[in-house]
Amino acid sequence: MIPVQRLRRLLKATEAALRSQRGDVLEFGVASGGSAVLLARTARRYRSRFAGFDVFGMPPAPTEKDGSTAADRHEVILAGKAEGVGGDVYYGYKTDLLQTVSEAFDRYGLPVDGQNVTLLKGLFEETWPSFASKPVAMAHIDISWHEPGEVQPRRRRPASHQIRPHRREHLQGCRRQP
Numbered sequence: 641m642i643p644v645q646r647l648r649r650l651l652k653a654t655e656a657a658l659r660s661q662r663g664d665v666l667e668f669g670v671a672s673g674g675s676a677v678l679l680a681r682t683a684r685r686y687r688s689r690f691a692g693f694d695v696f697g698m699p700p701a702p703t704e705k706d707g708s709t710a711a712d713r714h715e716v717i718l719a720g721k722a723e724g725v726g727g728d729v730y731y732g733y734k735t736d737l738l739q740t741v742s743e744a745f746d747r748y749g750l751p752v753d754g755q756n757v758t759l760l761k762g763l764f765e766e767t768w769p770s771f772a773s774k775p776v777a778m779a780h781i782d783i784s785w786h787e788p789g790e791v792q793p794r795r796r797r798p799a800s801h802q803i804r805p806h807r808r809e810h811l812q813g814c815r816r817q818p
Contacts, residue, residue: 642674642675647674647675647678650675650678650679650780651678651682653778654679654682654683654778654780655682655686657777657778658682658683658686658688658777658778659686660777661775661777662688662775662777663688663774663775663776663777663778664683664688664689664690664691664771664774664775664776664777665679665680665682665683665688665689665690665691665776665777665778665779665780666690666691666692666693666771666776666778666779666780667679667690667691667692667693667779667780667781667782668693668694668764668768668779668780668781668782668783669693669694669781669782669783669784670692670693670694670696670741670759671694671731671782672724672725672731672737672740672741672744673692673740673741673744673745675780675782676690676692676741676745677744677745677748677750679692679778679780680692680745680748680750680757681748681750683756684750684756688777689755689756689757689758690750690756690757690758691757691758691759691760691771692741692758692759692760693760693762693764693767693768694741694759694760694761695761695762695763696737696738696741696759696761697732697734697735697737698717698718698732698733699714699717699732699784700763701714702714702784710784713784717730717732720733738759738761741759742759745757745759
C-alpha cells in the first residue's frame with residue numbers, strides 16, 4: 641500500500657502539471673494499480689489520457705548496475721518467497737495481474753479502453769516508443785531496477801513537463817546516477 645502522504649504529493653504534482661499544460665499522464669511501474677487509478681482519475685478530470693506501463697508479471701532480472709541488494713531481492717522473488725503488501729500475494733506472482741489491474745480501474749469507473757485509459761504490458765523499451773511522440777504532462781516513475789529508468793520520457797520532453805521519480809534509494813540501481 642502506498643502511504644497516503646505520498647499519494648497526496650503525487651496528486652498535487654499531477655494537478656499542477658495538468659493545469660499548466662496539456663498532455664498525457666503516464667506511470668512507469670503500475671504494479672497492482674493503486675497510484676495508477678489515482679493518476680487516471682486525475683487525468684480524466686483534466687480531459688487528459690492515462691497510460692500505464694508494466695510487465696504485469698514477474699519483473700525482469702536486474703543488471704550489474706543494480707548491485708547486490710537488487711540481485712538478492714530478485715532471487716527471493718524467483719524463489720517464490722516474496723510477500724506482497726499487507727501479507728497479500730506478491731503482485732508479480734499473479735498470473736492474471738493485467739486483468740486484476742483492469743478490474744480495479746473498472747471499479748473506479750475508469751474502463752481500460754485503449755483511448756482514455758491504456759495499460760501496456762511489456763518491457764518499457766518495447767512499449768514506451770508507441771507513446772514517445774505524444775505530449776506528456778506528467779510521468780510517475782515507480783521502478784525497482786536501474787535499466788528500466790533509462791527508458792522513459794526524461795530525455796524526450798520539453799523542460800516544463802513534470803517527471804516524478806519514485807526511487808527506491810535502498811536499491812543501488814535506483815539511486816540517482818552521476
